[in-house]
Amino acid sequence: MIRQFEKKVWLATPTMHGEELKYMQEAYNTNWMSTIGENINVIEKKMSDYIGCKHSVALSCGTSALHLAIKLAGVKPGDKVFCTDMTFAATVNPVVYEKAVPVFIDSERETWNMDPAALRKAFELYPDVKVVVVADLYGTPAKYDEIKEICNEHNAVLVEDAAESLGAEYKGEKAGSFGTYNVISFNGNKIITGSSGGMLLSDDVDAINKAKKWSTQSRESAPWYQHEELGYNYRMSNVIAGVVRGQSEYLGEHIARKKEIYLRYQEGFRDLPITLNPYIENDMEPNFWLSCALIDKEHMCKQERSATCATYIKESGKSCPTEILDKLAECNAEGRPIWKPMHMQPIYKDCPFVSASDEAVNEDIFERGFCLPSDIKMKEEEQNVVIEIVRSCFA
Numbered sequence: 001m002i003r004q005f006e007k008k009v010w011l012a013t014p015t016m017h018g019e020e021l022k023y024m025q026e027a028y029n030t031n032w033m034s035t036i037g038e039n040i041n042v043i044e045k046k047m048s049d050y051i052g053c054k055h056s057v058a059l060s061c062g063t064s065a066l067h068l069a070i071k072l073a074g075v076k077p078g079d080k081v082f083c084t085d086m087t088f089a090a091t092v093n094p095v096v097y098e099k100a101v102p103v104f105i106d107s108e109r110e111t112w113n114m115d116p117a118a119l120r121k122a123f124e125l126y127p128d129v130k131v132v133v134v135a136d137l138y139g140t141p142a143k144y145d146e147i148k149e150i151c152n153e154h155n156a157v158l159v160e161d162a163a164e165s166l167g168a169e170y171k172g173e174k175a176g177s178f179g180t181y182n183v184i185s186f187n188g189n190k191i192i193t194g195s196s197g198g199m200l201l202s203d204d205v206d207a208i209n210k211a212k213k214w215s216t217q218s219r220e221s222a223p224w225y226q227h228e229e230l231g232y233n234y235r236m237s238n239v240i241a242g243v244v245r246g247q248s249e250y251l252g253e254h255i256a257r258k259k260e261i262y263l264r265y266q267e268g269f270r271d272l273p274i275t276l277n278p279y280i281e282n283d284m285e286p287n288f289w290l291s292c293a294l295i296d297k298e299h300m301c302k303q304e305r306s307a308t309c310a311t312y313i314k315e316s317g318k319s320c321p322t323e324i325l326d327k328l329a330e331c332n333a334e335g336r337p338i339w340k341p342m343h344m345q346p347i348y349k350d351c352p353f354v355s356a357s358d359e360a361v362n363e364d365i366f367e368r369g370f371c372l373p374s375d376i377k378m379k380e381e382e383q384n385v386v387i388e389i390v391r392s393c394f395a
């Protein structure tokens, strides 16, 4: 019998260190309790330097950064935009804020990210598309050499949603540097957090200045409130920026902890019919934000999912994400299903979906995959129990 955790073991929660409070206090003491201040200036410079993008603007969240990226990319009502299919809805919702139509692109199996072959096929079907939004799933970069080449062939603008992949690398370059416009997030569950917050990065100084203006209600320089363009209240608070500033000193440490967790799962599952979320070792170093697992086809028991609930029929030696997530929850540990692909979402059911194969890769990964507790405060003994819970499902 596997014991219950007394204290819940989480998927991914904030991990504070003390410096966050120091910089928040500084904002308070100097009265920069606003969307202007030293913390904002410091993190914009720091993130630009770290990622290798010349300019950046700190915003209220990753979603607002994505919205401004979509506007900068010139998306107009009715336009089609190629988007990652298996991701959080925040990657694609901003396309719809601008009344454009997402076209969802299936994933490949080597990184679970947008499949270059499917993207190529999508350009054959929709040659007029001018914007591509790619998310780096669970901290693993997409195949940017191929994706950028295809975008260049079609004069399309690339937007990189690096909300989950801050600190990850592809061929020696940092995630958040591959698009013309790039987005990171400081949401509470990300690798570092501000409790909320996000950032837009680009080498194009004019674009970043435009985004900065839009994010502060689009005021023109005039002696009164003068407006020529639609504005938004999307700027980051200097208090939040203090949290981000403190956390930024620990990004490397957080990544190292996440990698230890990933490697321990890999070792623990060695003799189980399970593989972890894959990456290409020669080309990339993920930030290992979430450890995820995929159950071999032959070891899947029958699992039924309706729009809002799931059931399964137990078979010895076999399991499924529903059983494993139920067992984890019973033991007071938090797992999650893989992001349900956007083309399977009721809100997006009428949008086109392009796959390079007859069977959608993402439907299969969603069916057989799940996210494991990946909290960096999880102790080794606790992770060993999580591994035993998963093992017990295949008994």
Ligand SMILES: *Cc1c(COP(=O)(O)O)cnc(C)c1O
Binding pocket: 060, 061, 062, 063, 064, 087, 088, 090, 091, 135, 136, 161, 163, 164, 185, 186, 187, 196, 197, 198
């Ligand atoms: C978290 C996340 C976002 C949204 O970021 P927020 O800061 O929560 O708005 C966007 N895309 C992906 C892939 C994410 O995981």
